[in-house]
Amino acid sequence: MTTRQSPAIHVRGLEKSYKALRVLRGVDFDVQRGSIFALLGSNGAGKTTVVKILSTLLKADAGTASVNGFDVATQAADVRESISLTGQFAAVDEILTGRENLVLVARLRHLKNPRIIADELLDRFSLTEAATRKVSTYSGGMRRRLDIAMSLIGNPPVIFLDEPTTGLDPQARIEVWQAVKKLADQGTTVLLTTQYLDEAEQLADRIAILHEGRIIVNGTLTELKQLLPPAKVEYVEKQPTLEDVFFAIVGAPGKDAAANDRTVGADK
Ligand SMILES: Nc1ncnc2c1ncn2[C@@H]1O[C@H](COP(=O)(O)OP(=O)(O)OP(=O)(O)O)[C@@H](O)[C@H]1O
Numbered sequence: 001m002t003t004r005q006s007p008a009i010h011v012r013g014l015e016k017s018y019k020a021l022r023v024l025r026g027v028d029f030d031v032q033r034g035s036i037f038a039l040l041g042s043n044g045a046g047k048t049t050v051v052k053i054l055s056t057l058l059k060a061d062a063g064t065a066s067v068n069g070f071d072v073a074t075q076a077a078d079v080r081e082s083i084s085l086t087g088q089f090a091a092v093d094e095i096l097t098g099r100e101n102l103v104l105v106a107r108l109r110h111l112k113n114p115r116i117i118a119d120e121l122l123d124r125f126s127l128t129e130a131a132t133r134k135v136s137t138y139s140g141g142m143r144r145r146l147d148i149a150m151s152l153i154g155n156p157p158v159i160f161l162d163e164p165t166t167g168l169d170p171q172a173r174i175e176v177w178q179a180v181k182k183l184a185d186q187g188t189t190v191l192l193t194t195q196y197l198d199e200a201e202q203l204a205d206r207i208a209i210l211h212e213g214r215i216i217v218n219g220t221l222t223e224l225k226q227l228l229p230p231a232k233v234e235y236v237e238k239q240p241t242l243e244d245v246f247f248a249i250v251g252a253p254g255k256d257a258a259a260n261d262r263t264v265g266a267d268k
């Protein structure tokens, strides 16, 4: 291709206040197609506000934003057709089975072959075995994966995940990460918000930090790390992190546990 593709998400000078509270004070960023972009920020930084504006649920006070080439203010219907939004709390129906949830959404979207669509998504998110069980029996990670699967019905080119792994255990988080990575590999653009630095580190092609109403840093992980002075070489006895210990004992997803049968404190 000779021309550069326009970004999937383009945001300039976005402002939003709730009464006297100036939450967004001029937010700028772009997200390239097929990439994963992480919006980091502490509680109340305005991450959900950005996602709501981009998904047309909320109007900005000033600035412009486009998604998939459509202006969020003047072409809201086109934007909605281009996106899906997965909020912080799973929007699945507990009484239905996983497959029924997916078929229901495919029907609501007037798609042909809802059962085939459901089965493909169940397979893609490793939920085939649990497909006929009620969602009330699913683990948190399974619900989250089902929730993301539901948001993919109709193949939207852009997806917003607002804190996709909050409240999940380390293993379930990694399962969700794998699902999100697969999406981007297949060309979907993903904007996710998170408070977890390691989540951004694991997943994102670019990371932006929203702080006091503005994006104060935006770059790849390597670029962000270069903002700090070069690493000093020090000799220290490395203590495993709690995460290292957790995975050594329960086994990382997709890998055999190195020490499944080891009792903490026992001699080898
Ligand atoms: N409808 C509203 N009315 C008034 N204030 C609001 C409203 N929605 C959000 N706020 C305030 O705006 C600020 C930003 O909220 P937002 O939900 O965007 O933050 P966030 O970065 O998503 O935080 P969290 O990490 O806790 O989800 C907060 O101080 C919040 O209390």
Ligand SMILES: [Mg+2]
Pocket: 047, 048, 049, 162
């Ligand atoms: Mg939020």
